[in-house]
Structures are given as structure tokens and as C-alpha cells.
Amino acid sequence: MDILDKLKILADAAKYDVSCSSSGSERKNKAGGIGNAAVSGICHSWSDDGRCISLLKILMTNYCVYDCAYCVNRVSNSIPRAAFTPKEIAELTINFYRRNYIEGLFLSAAIMKNPNHTMELLLKTVTLLRENYNFNGYIHVKAIPGADGRLIEATGEVVDRMSVNIELPSDEGLKLLAPEKKKEALIKPMGLIDRQIIQRKEERRIFRNAPSFVPAGQSTQLIVGATQDHDYRILKLSEGLYNRFHLKRVYYSAYVPIVNHPNLPSITNPPTLREHRLYQADWLLRFYGFDADELLDEAQPNFDQLLDPKCDWALRNMKLFPVEVNKAEYETLLRVPGIGVKSALRIITARKMAPITYDGLKKIGVVLKRAKYFITCQGKYYSDVGFREKLIRLSLTEKPLKEPTETNEIQLSFLTMPAIRENVNSIITGEL
Amino acid sequence: MVIYVFDGSFEGFLTAIYESYYNKEKPDKIVAMDDYVENLIDRPIFIETDEIKSDKVYAGIKNKISTNALKKVYHVFLSEVMEAPTVIYHYLRLGFKIGNKVDLNLMDDWVLRMDKINQQVASEKHRMLGLLRFQLVENDLYYAPLAPDHNIIALMANHFAQRMSDQKWMIHDTKRCIAVVYDLKEWIITPIDLPAPPVGKEEYLYQQLWKEYYQSIAIKERRNPRLQKRCMPVRYWSFLTEKK
Numbered sequence: 103m104d105i106l107d108k109l110k111i112l113a114d115a116a117k118y119d120v121s122c123s124s125s126g127s128e129r130k131n132k133a134g135g136i137g138n139a140a141v142s143g144i145c146h147s148w149s150d151d152g153r154c155i156s157l158l159k160i161l162m163t164n165y166c167v168y169d170c171a172y173c174v175n176r177v178s179n180s181i182p183r184a185a186f187t188p189k190e191i192a193e194l195t196i197n198f199y200r201r202n203y204i205e206g207l208f209l210s211a212a213i214m215k216n217p218n219h220t221m222e223l224l225l226k227t228v229t230l231l232r233e234n235y236n237f238n239g240y241i242h243v244k245a246i247p248g249a250d251g252r253l254i255e256a257t258g259e260v261v262d263r264m265s266v267n268i269e270l271p272s273d274e275g276l277k278l279l280a281p282e283k284k285k286e287a288l289i290k291p292m293g294l295i296d297r298q299i300i301q302r303k304e305e306r307r308i309f310r311n312a313p314s315f316v317p318a319g320q321s322t323q324l325i326v327g328a329t330q331d332h333d334y335r336i337l338k339l340s341e342g343l344y345n346r347f348h349l350k351r352v353y354y355s356a357y358v359p360i361v362n363h364p365n366l367p368s369i370t371n372p373p374t375l376r377e378h379r380l381y382q383a384d385w386l387l388r389f390y391g392f393d394a395d396e397l398l399d400e401a402q403p404n405f406d407q408l409l410d411p412k413c414d415w416a417l418r419n420m421k422l423f424p425v426e427v428n429k430a431e432y433e434t435l436l437r438v439p440g441i442g443v444k445s446a447l448r449i450i451t452a453r454k455m456a457p458i459t460y461d462g463l464k465k466i467g468v469v470l471k472r473a474k475y476f477i478t479c480q481g482k483y484y485s486d487v488g489f490r491e492k493l494i495r496l497s498l499t500e501k502p503l504k505e506p507t508e509t510n511e512i513q514l515s516f517l518t519m520p521a522i523r524e525n526v527n528s529i530i531t532g533e534l
Numbered sequence: 535m536v537i538y539v540f541d542g543s544f545e546g547f548l549t550a551i552y553e554s555y556y557n558k559e560k561p562d563k564i565v566a567m568d569d570y571v572e573n574l575i576d577r578p579i580f581i582e583t584d585e586i587k588s589d590k591v592y593a594g595i596k597n598k599i600s601t602n603a604l605k606k607v608y609h610v611f612l613s614e615v616m617e618a619p620t621v622i623y624h625y626l627r628l629g630f631k632i633g634n635k636v637d638l639n640l641m642d643d644w645v646l647r648m649d650k651i652n653q654q655v656a657s658e659k660h661r662m663l664g665l666l667r668f669q670l671v672e673n674d675l676y677y678a679p680l681a682p683d684h685n686i687i688a689l690m691a692n693h694f695a696q697r698m699s700d701q702k703w704m705i706h707d708t709k710r711c712i713a714v715v716y717d718l719k720e721w722i723i724t725p726i727d728l729p730a731p732p733v734g735k736e737e738y739l740y741q742q743l744w745k746e747y748y749q750s751i752a753i754k755e756r757r758n759p760r761l762q763k764r765c766m767p768v769r770y771w772s773f774l775t776e777k778k
Contacts, residue, residue, distance in 0.1 A: 106742065106743060106746055109743055109747055109750070113750035116751075117750065117751050117752070117753055131697060131699055135699070136700050136701070138696055138697050140663070140693075142660070144660070144664045145664045145765070147664070147665070147748065147774065148761075149751050150752040150754075150758075150762060151752045151757055151758055152756075152758035152760075153752075153756075154765065156664075158747070194743065198740070198743075198744060200676060200698065200701060201668045201670070201744070202667060203667070203775070205664075239697075358753060358755050359755075372755055374756070451638055452638075452640040455635075455638055455639055455640070456641060462641055466640045466641070
């Protein structure tokens with residue numbers, strides 16, 4: 103099989119992996135070497151689905167011993183199979199990189215023979231790239247659940263990011279759709295990577311030249327809409343992962359109906375609006391100081407279709423509003439629907455010089471479409487409907503804020519953002 | 535209206551700023567020679583570029599305002615937006631008056647306008663760091679043509695000099711007929727006028743592979759051309775291998 107056919111098969115098999123970020127690492131080029139990592143991350147193209155292409159995202163192989171119902175690569179599916187050699191991947195990466203097609207490599211694999219064999223192949227490939235090809239660009243590698251801890255550790259020393267996919271939000275879901283995968287086995291490598299990251303960071307504080315370990319952190323991905331799990335459960339899971347394992351990102355992937363299976367729901371379109379709401383809530387957890395329990399509970403376990411999570415929260419907490427933009431703390435401003443990190447910071451900067459007027463808010467670029475219902479400006483309330491929950495809810499939802507297609511776009515645009523960076527402001531605004 | 539006309543260089547522009555402080559006639563507008571159209575009402579004052587004067591202004595911005603302001607001034611100048619020199623002039627007037635606090639004045643129209651143009655330049659630069667496409671041509675040279683809205687190739691050079699330090703490359707702005715050339719040691723910027731060099735067989739193979747990859751990675755069920763075009767404007771497509 104020639105390299106073109108292999109690439110076709112193994113890129114096609116990798117496309118459902120959501121992560122595309124190439125940010126968070128400061129790896130420098132070496133003398134005579136090629137490549138470095140840009141801390142902001144760089145998108146190199148956008149495919150026809152509107153998702154950004156930053157890394158060469160391919161599988162080492164799609165030969166798999168598992169039989170997960172939702173996955174195209176499951177052993178019982180009759181599809182063409184292929185496997186790359188480490189050298190083929192290295193050549194492809196280097197040559198794409200020299201032409202500035204990509205920011206680096208995102209290497210994953212189906213489970214060939216057993217987890218250890220697969221992890222060894224991945225390690226061999228990335229080591230070849232780093233040592234023989236002197237490649238210093240961004241590398242993201244999957245940690246294979248069930249592989250020996252020493253293999254995962256050795257891989258972590260040469261790559262920039264690792265991820266373990268949690269696949270489904272609950273144990274029951276896994277039992278139903280991926281009987282060979284156990285939640286503990288998925289969680290274990292996450293804990294291992296997290297401990298290593300913390301320990302190595304500590305070492306580097308003392309010895310500047312101590313080797314780095316997954317400097318861009320770890321991430322995970324789960325499929326939304328393939329099981330019965332509601333949004334509250336998913337959000338609690340994400341919150342737990344952020345708090346316990348310090349993940350940089352949890353990616354949500356709307357279930358794309360690619361296979362028919364009695365245990366899978368039959369839907370025609372991927373639930374992209376739901377995915378979008380989850381991303382919005384995820385941002386609220388990470389950058390806006392919200393807890394999962396504030397946004398949802400057992401009584402209301404799913405997000406409103408018509409309102410974004412922050413609007414919905416604000417309407418349930420009318421006693422906290424309206425807030426005065428000239429006085430409110432940063433944290434309070436962040437909780438106003440329609441005001442994001444960038445707007446909040448601009449408000450704080452601008453009001454140091456002079457009080458902000460309503461027109462002034464517009465001028466500095468604060469979008470007032472939703473915010474106007476929840477703020478006062480120099481003591482005056484500017485919305486035309488009065489400060490009543492019912493009226494505000496009505497005007498926020500009467501013309502559906504987002505047509506389905508439009509929602510789709512906004513949701514996807516989250517995926518295209520350069521993902522993680524210590525400087526919170528630039529992550530959110532996508533600016534440098 | 536009094537209009538200062540400078541030769542189009544950054545030094546020329548800084549000289550114009552210098553003159554605006556020492557000449558009794560203050561400018562209502564500052565424009566580059568190429569943008570100046572003679573008419574009966576306006577009175578032009580032609581500025582002669584003077585390195586000593588421009589150096590003084592350069593140091594003045596850095597010391598009296600901030601390094602950040604200097605960077606901003608340079609970026610906005612490179613935007614080649616017609617009103618940019620005038621916007622910078624008003625921004626600097628305020629800057630020399632109140633110092634490094636100038637950027638906090640978000641309510642000031644000139645500061646705001648400055649921010650906006652600066653943002654446009656910075657984001658096009660960032661975008662092009664990703665969208666630039668090199669082709670391997672003869673003499674082991676990696677050649678990349680582009681035609682950006684703003685004059686950004688000088689801002690992109692360091693990035694590629696660090697990243698692609700072991701290959702010879704050239705970034706060619708076909709709109710402005712200038713190029714950044716890197717020879718494994720350092721980069722220079724130079725005027726240039728040449729057609730796209732021919733590519734070899736190996737280059738063709740990798741272009742094929744990249745096109746194939748580009749097609750395979752898209753999820754058909756989620757096709758979204760509007761989002762694609764918003765992130766990657768169509769005017770850049772003619773230079774993209776995968777869109778040719």
C-alpha cells in the first residue's frame with residue numbers, strides 16, 4: 103500500500119478526535135534543528151467542517167482488538183485497515199512542517215495487539231522525531247489506557263501534550279457501548295500523568311535543566327449524545343477532572359451517527375447545539391468562576407435550548423442584578439450575561455480614567471444585546487422592558503437568539519480557538 | 535487644511551512628527567506621498583526625511599511614553615491604512631502629554647482607533663503565520679508567496695527564522711514586490727520582482743499528500759462553509775496549497 107492510501111485511511115480514522123490545540127508549550131528550537139512551539143498555538147488551515155487544522159492528526163494504525171459500538175475502528179467493522187511505520191510518520195511530519203502546513207503532530211492509535219505494544223510504537227515514533235530528525239515542534243500523543251506506567255512516563259518526557267480519552271460520561275455507558283474499557287483503567291493514566299507533571303514542575307523550579315514533562319498539560323474528550331447521560335452529570339464530571347487532575351481541557355464531541363447498533367440512539371444529526379451549550383458551561387467553569395452546581399441541578403439537569411447557560415443562571419438569580427458597571431468588582435462583572443473576560447477588563451481599565459456612560463460602553467466594544475438587561479450605568483437602567491424576570495426572559499427568547507445553523511457555527515468556533523494558555527485573557531479573546 | 539506629506543518611509547513619518555512640534559503650522563492630516571492627491575483647498579507641506587530628527591522621535595516615544603507604544607506605532611504604520619499616519623499623530627500628541635497612561639484612555643477616539651488598527655495588523659500577522667505555504671524550489675529554497683492586506687512580512691520574519699532555522703527560505707509579498715530572504719544565518723528584507731519559480735517532483739508529492747489529508751480530515755456530517763470562510767477568508771485561498 104502506498105503512502106497516499108495509508109494517509110487517506112488513517113487521517114479519516116482520526117478525524118473524530120476533537121482536540122486541535124497546539125498551545126501552551128514554549129519548546130525552543132535547538133541549533134541545527136527544526137521547529138519550535140508557539141505558546142499561543144497557531145491554526146494552519148480550516149477544513150470544510152469549519153474546524154481548524156493545527157496538527158497533523160493521524161492514527162498510527164486502525165487495526166483494533168476492541169469492539170466499541172460507537173467507534174468506526176472497532177474490530178467487527180469491515181473497513182480498509184492500514185498501519186504506518188514510525189519512519190513514515192516522521193517523514194510526513196517533517197515534510198509537512200517544512201512547508202508550514204502544520205504546527206506539529208497529533209498521534210493516536212487504535213489498539214494493535216495489546217496496549218503495551220501500541221504505546222511502544224507511539225513512543226518509538228516520537229523519539230525518532232525528536233532525536234533523529236531533531237524536531238522541536240509540538241507533539242500531542244494519546245496515552246493508551248492499560249499500557250505500562252513506565253512507557254507512558256517515557257513518552258511524557260518527549261512530547262508536549264498527552265491525553266486519555268474518557269470516551270463516555272458514565273460507567274453504565276461504557277458497559278453498554280465499550281465493554282472492554284473500564285473507567286478505572288481510563289482514570290489511572292490521568293492520575294499518573296498529573297503526578298508527574300506536578301513533580302517535574304517542582305524539580306524544574308530547583309534545577310532549570312531538569313527535563314520537562316508534558317509542558318502543555320493533558321486533556322480528554324468525551325462523546326455527547328451516545329448515551330442517556332444528562333448535562334448535569336457531564337458537567338460534574340468535567341469539574342471533577344479539572345479539580346482533581348488539573349486538565350487543561352475537556353473536549354466534547356457531539357455523537358455522529360456513523361454506525362448502527364442496537365445500543366446506540368438513532369439520530370440523524372449530531373447534537374451540536376447541546377455540544378455548544380456544554381462548551382459554554384465549560385468556559386464558565388474555567389474562566390468565570392462558576393461551579394457546576396450553580397448552573398444545573400437534579401431538578402433541571404439539562405441546559406435550556408433557547409438561553410445560554412449564563413443568561414439562564416442570571417434569570418434564576420435576579421436578586422444579584424442589576425449591577426452598576428462603574429462600581430462592580432471584576433468577578434461580578436464576569437457574571438453579567440454578555441460580558442466576557444475581555445469586556446470586563448476593558449471596563450475596569452476605562453473607568454480608572456473617567457466614569458463610563460452607556461454610550462461609552464458601546465464605544466469600547468461591550469456588546470449590550472444581553473448585558474443591557476442586567477446592568478445600570480451611572481445609576482440608570484437602560485433596557486426598554488423593565489427589570490422583571492418574565493419580561494427579560496421573553497425578550498431574550500422571543501426571536502430565537504440563534505438559528506440552528508448559526509448555533510452550529512458559534513459552537514464550532516470554540517473548537518477553532520487556540521485552546522490553552524496561562525494568560526487567560528488571550529485564550530478567551532483569541533488575541534495575542 | 536494643512537497637510538504634511540512624507541516620502542512613505544517610517545523615518546519620513548517620524549520626521550513629520552518632529553516637524554509638527556517645531557513648525558508653526560500644525561498638520562490637520564499627515565499622508566504618505568503615494569496617497570496624496572493635490573487639490574485647491576489643501577495646503578501641502580512636504581517633509582524632508584531627516585535621520586537625526588526621526589531618531590529623536592523614536593527615542594522620545596520609547597522613553598517618554600513606552601516601548602509598547604512604540605511597537606503599536608510601528609504596527610499601525612505598517613497597516614498602510616490611509617488615515618493611519620494621522621491617527622498615530624493624534625495618539626502621539628496625547629501620549630507625549632500624559633506619558634505611559636495613554637493606552638488607558640479607552641474613551642478617546644484616537645486611542646480607540648489606534649487600538650483597532652493595531653488589532654487588525656496583529657491578527658493578520660498571526661493568521662499568516664499559519665496560512666503561509668512554502669514550496670520547495672530549486673537550490674533547496676523554500677519559497678512562499680503571499681499578498682497580505684497590511685505590510686506584515688517584516689513582522690513575520692523572526693518567527694520563521696527561529697522555527698525554520700535549518701532551511702533556506704523566502705517570503706515574497708507579491709502585492710508590494712518585497713521579500714524577506716533567509717540564508718541560514720540571518721534574514722534581510724529586499725525589493726524583488728520575479729515570477730513564481732517552478733517546483734520539483736518531490737514538492738508535487740507532498741502537495742498531493744497534503745491535499746488528500748485536507749479532504750480526509752473533514753467530517754462530512756458537520757460541513758460548515760460559512761464558519762470556514764469566516765476563519766479563513768477567501769481572499770487568502772489562492773495561495774493555499776489545499777485550496778488550489
